[in-house]
Amino acid sequence: MLSIARRQINSRAVRSASIWAAVAQGPPDAILGVTEAFKADKDPKKINLGVGAYRDENGKPYVLPSVKKAEEIMAAAMGDKEYLPITGDAGFTKAAAKLAYGADSAPIVDGRIAVTQSISGTGALRIGGAFLARHYPHSKTIYLPVPSWGNHTPIFRDSGLEVKGYRYFDKKTVGLDFNGLIEDLKNAPERSIVLLHACAHNPTGVDPTQEQWKQISDVVKASGYEKKLFPFFDMAYQGFASGSTLRDAFAVRYFVEQGHQVALSQSFAKNMGLYGERVGAFSLTTSSPEEKARVDSQLKIVIRPMYSNPPLHGARIAGTILNDTQLYAQWEAEVKGMADRIISMRDALYNKLTHDLNTPGEWGHIKSQIGMFSFTGLKPEQTKALAEKAHIYMTGDGRISMAGLNAHNIGYFAEED
Amino acid sequence: MANRAQQLLSHIKMSTEEHAQIWSNVPLAPEDSIFKLTAAYKADPFPQKVNLGVGAYRDDNNKPWVLPVVRKATHILINDLGRDHEYLPITGLPEYTSAAGKLIFGLQSAALKEGRVTSVQTISGTGANHLGALFLSRFYQWNGPPTIYLSNPTWANHHAIFKNVGIEPKDHPYFEAKTVGLDFVGFTDTVKAAPARSIFLLHACAHNPTGVDPTMEQWAELANLFLEKGHYAFFDCAYQGFASGDLEQDIKAVRHFEERGVPMLVCQSFAKNAGLYSERIGALHVVGGAKDEATRVKSQLSVLQRSEISNPPGFGARLIGLILNDPVLFDEWKVDIKVMAHRIIDMRYQLHAKLTNELKTPGNWDHIIKQIGMFSFTGLNPTQVKAVVEKAHIYMTGNGRISMAGLNSGNIAYVAESIDKAVRGTL
Numbered sequence: 001m002l003s004i005a006r007r008q009i010n011s012r013a014v015r016s017a018s019i020w021a022a023v024a025q026g027p028p029d030a031i032l033g034v035t036e037a038f039k040a041d042k043d044p045k046k047i048n049l050g051v052g053a054y055r056d057e058n059g060k061p062y063v064l065p066s067v068k069k070a071e072e073i074m075a076a077a078m079g080d081k082e083y084l085p086i087t088g089d090a091g092f093t094k095a096a097a098k099l100a101y102g103a104d105s106a107p108i109v110d111g112r113i114a115v116t117q118s119i120s121g122t123g124a125l126r127i128g129g130a131f132l133a134r135h136y137p138h139s140k141t142i143y144l145p146v147p148s149w150g151n152h153t154p155i156f157r158d159s160g161l162e163v164k165g166y167r168y169f170d171k172k173t174v175g176l177d178f179n180g181l182i183e184d185l186k187n188a189p190e191r192s193i194v195l196l197h198a199c200a201h202n203p204t205g206v207d208p209t210q211e212q213w214k215q216i217s218d219v220v221k222a223s224g225y226e227k228k229l230f231p232f233f234d235m236a237y238q239g240f241a242s243g244s245t246l247r248d249a250f251a252v253r254y255f256v257e258q259g260h261q262v263a264l265s266q267s268f269a270k271n272m273g274l275y276g277e278r279v280g281a282f283s284l285t286t287s288s289p290e291e292k293a294r295v296d297s298q299l300k301i302v303i304r305p306m307y308s309n310p311p312l313h314g315a316r317i318a319g320t321i322l323n324d325t326q327l328y329a330q331w332e333a334e335v336k337g338m339a340d341r342i343i344s345m346r347d348a349l350y351n352k353l354t355h356d357l358n359t360p361g362e363w364g365h366i367k368s369q370i371g372m373f374s375f376t377g378l379k380p381e382q383t384k385a386l387a388e389k390a391h392i393y394m395t396g397d398g399r400i401s402m403a404g405l406n407a408h409n410i411g412y413f414a415e416e417d
Numbered sequence: 418m419a420n421r422a423q424q425l426l427s428h429i430k431m432s433t434e435e436h437a438q439i440w441s442n443v444p445l446a447p448e449d450s451i452f453k454l455t456a457a458y459k460a461d462p463f464p465q466k467v468n469l470g471v472g473a474y475r476d477d478n479n480k481p482w483v484l485p486v487v488r489k490a491t492h493i494l495i496n497d498l499g500r501d502h503e504y505l506p507i508t509g510l511p512e513y514t515s516a517a518g519k520l521i522f523g524l525q526s527a528a529l530k531e532g533r534v535t536s537v538q539t540i541s542g543t544g545a546n547h548l549g550a551l552f553l554s555r556f557y558q559w560n561g562p563p564t565i566y567l568s569n570p571t572w573a574n575h576h577a578i579f580k581n582v583g584i585e586p587k588d589h590p591y592f593e594a595k596t597v598g599l600d601f602v603g604f605t606d607t608v609k610a611a612p613a614r615s616i617f618l619l620h621a622c623a624h625n626p627t628g629v630d631p632t633m634e635q636w637a638e639l640a641n642l643f644l645e646k647g648h649y650a651f652f653d654c655a656y657q658g659f660a661s662g663d664l665e666q667d668i669k670a671v672r673h674f675e676e677r678g679v680p681m682l683v684c685q686s687f688a689k690n691a692g693l694y695s696e697r698i699g700a701l702h703v704v705g706g707a708k709d710e711a712t713r714v715k716s717q718l719s720v721l722q723r724s725e726i727s728n729p730p731g732f733g734a735r736l737i738g739l740i741l742n743d744p745v746l747f748d749e750w751k752v753d754i755k756v757m758a759h760r761i762i763d764m765r766y767q768l769h770a771k772l773t774n775e776l777k778t779p780g781n782w783d784h785i786i787k788q789i790g791m792f793s794f795t796g797l798n799p800t801q802v803k804a805v806v807e808k809a810h811i812y813m814t815g816n817g818r819i820s821m822a823g824l825n826s827g828n829i830a831y832v833a834e835s836i837d838k839a840v841r842g843t844l
Contacts, residue, residue: 026716276731307540312695313732
């Protein structure tokens with residue numbers, strides 16, 4: 001039947017072999033690749049201090065009870081699976097903005113925050129980068145702290161922004177190079193975009209104090225209108241850093257109070273343990289509800305050709321928790337529980353190194369740093385050796401995830417370190 | 418003194434003028450046209466109003482339908498004590514992507530057996546289209562400026578997706594108004610005339626928005642031409658199973674192209690056939706020439722995915738992974754798919770019968786039963802569409818496209834009568 005139309009030209013061997021022949025092997029991801037290597041390791045004493053996912057006292061993933069409860073409520077409600085709007089679940093985005101900015105924040109009260117659901121923090125940063133590249137009129141350059149989360153650079157570069165750095169981490173003190181930071185921000189070209197880690201700096205764990213944030217705000221604002229910088233906050237650890245969602249939002253809220261217009265990326269991967277469900281939000285403070293509507297319409301134009309609309313499940317969980325008084329309170333306690341365990345691991349590691357093992361060097365930074373990550377100060381060769389000889393995995397920059405430590409492995413880690 | 422105070426105040430707090438500077442020039446983007454249609458429908462108080470713009474399945478009571486197998490799988494997942502919310506790998510849940518690939522290519526597929534297929538989980542069909550387009554924009558050996566041929570008409574978002582990554586869309590003839598069918602000659606003429614190694618987007622089945630699909634003979638002829646010209650097939654498969662009711666039947670064109678060795682990729686969506694619109698579950702499958710190629714392609718797709726979403730969402734993948742890999746659930750899914758597909762086919766036959774036999778509406782209405790899938794190009798002209806929307810409160814897009822899912826036993830008589838009147842000019 002098809003014999004006339006079907007000339008048997010099967011070029012499989014010749015043609016399709018050539019199409020992708022020139023595609024080079026891409027590099028393994030610097031962070032996610034660590035877990036791959038860890039999984040392949042057969043040594044029973046192996047420890048994964050790579051990826052930033054919380055682990056409980058037994059080294060197991062922790063599903064928050066409030067999350068489980070929210071899921072059960074959702075299952076019982078037997079909701080449908082209809083498409084969300086492009087900017088996502090309104091119940092979630094409204095609550096997320098309130099959590100970040102505070103219910104009495106002027107832009108919240110005035111209804112002038114443009115907020116969209118995003119594919120977790122990465123997606124929020126990407127939407128923000130693309131929006132700024134298209135619509136921020138004053139600059140196409142974003143300044144990242146040095147160092148910053150490894151994925152920031154490709155996200156912003158692929159969004160169409162030029163990526164530069166400002167001094168942040170001081171290797172000598174294993175702390176904040178505050179003077180360097182201030183100097184670099186002062187010298188940045190007017191109206192450049194500056195990325196600020198709202199709390200629990202990734203990868204160093206080194207945060208400015210509240211006093212230092214005030215000074216940073218002044219510099220970002222600057223003494224003349226012309227020299228203002230545009231603050232883009234990345235808040236991936238609200239609640240997870242200090243144990244208090246209020247305290248961890250200080251920088252964002254202070255800036256807004258001071259009259260800055262900001263961009264904000266939020267993630268609920270860590271503070272709700274919703275990692276793989278990809279729950280996040282991107283927001284911009286605007287000058288009026290009318291402006292918010294315009295900005296909102298353009299956020300949709302960014303999102304629609306990438307993935308149309310975001311996934312429901314995780315956002316609905318987060319929204320359910322944030323909008324229910326009891327669940328909210330329960331969640332806040334659970335976040336504090338995670339933060340407390342991490343803080344106690346910091347204390348325990350410090351004690352082991354300083355008192356038990358008398359390890360040479362100053363280890364105070366382990367306690368003063370905040371959040372999931374700690375910069376050990378180890379060099380790439382040393383981290384490589386730790387992986388190969390001691391089967392302890394961390395990223396090449398010497399960053400460890402405190403969440404990967406627990407009572408069972410902390411002794412082994414401290415000794416090998 | 419007052420001036421100095423003013424000066425200080427303006428230094429301390431930013432004036433509204435300064436606020437207004439940053440986003441003041443952001444233009445208001447036009448609202449999505451389908452969204453506007455739905456909004457107009459919702460606002461309409463007319464008791465007999467009908468929404469034929471909706472691109473999501475509705476049951477006979479005009480309600481969204483969560484598939485029974487999905488409810489069952491959800492229950493299993495929620496109650497699985499071993500379940501967590503950990504990050505998926507960058508390319509997605511392996512048991513899902515592997516099964517999704519088998520669904521497309523079939524167990525006999527040479528490409529699958531030889532490990533030449535790279536499968537990546539994506540944010541539903543849009544995500545797959547976007548990632549596929551982005552990959553091509555970076556790695557395809559373009560013959561001239563990056564271009565893709567799209568059917569005229571095609572899904573509205575296709576144009577935006579390709580433009581967004583720097584690939585210029587070009588239309589090729591597809592729909593023929595006078596036959597309310599396929600302009601195959603116009604289509605193949607473009608295929609022949611296009612520069613060698615051009616990329617064409619092909620709807621695997623249930624063409625959106627026309628419902629007009631090539632026959633298998635026509636697909637075979639297209640494959641011949643593609644091989645002759647070295648063209649690349651960018652398949653968009655959003656309705657496998659949903660078109661005819663049969664998963665194997667609906668994927669024949671894709672498998673034929675793979676058998677013939679046409680260079681290709683396939684975008685897959687479970688939004689419609691599993692009714693999982695909001696969980697954004699899809700996949701991109703890139704067919705390579707050799708196994709090591711597939712590994713390299715995977716590594717590059719990972720790099721692209723990482724800087725946009727890092728890794729894809731878990732819930733939908735776990736649901737579909739469960740359904741595809743469990744023989745009992747898979748069979749139940751096939752039954753649920755048939756429920757949807759058959760209701761739609763039934764509505765086609767009923768509408769056709771009413772127009773042709775009962776009302777004897779002027780014109781030939783056979784295209785309603787020849788077309789396939791959720792959508793149908795009625796053949797109504799813009800004037801008639803306007804009348805139907807404004808006077809009969811039946812909402813459809815300006816090109817005369819209707820969603821068969823919006824038809825049900827409660828409204829089909831009214832819709833048929835309204836179409837009849839519009840055609841006669843008596844609405």
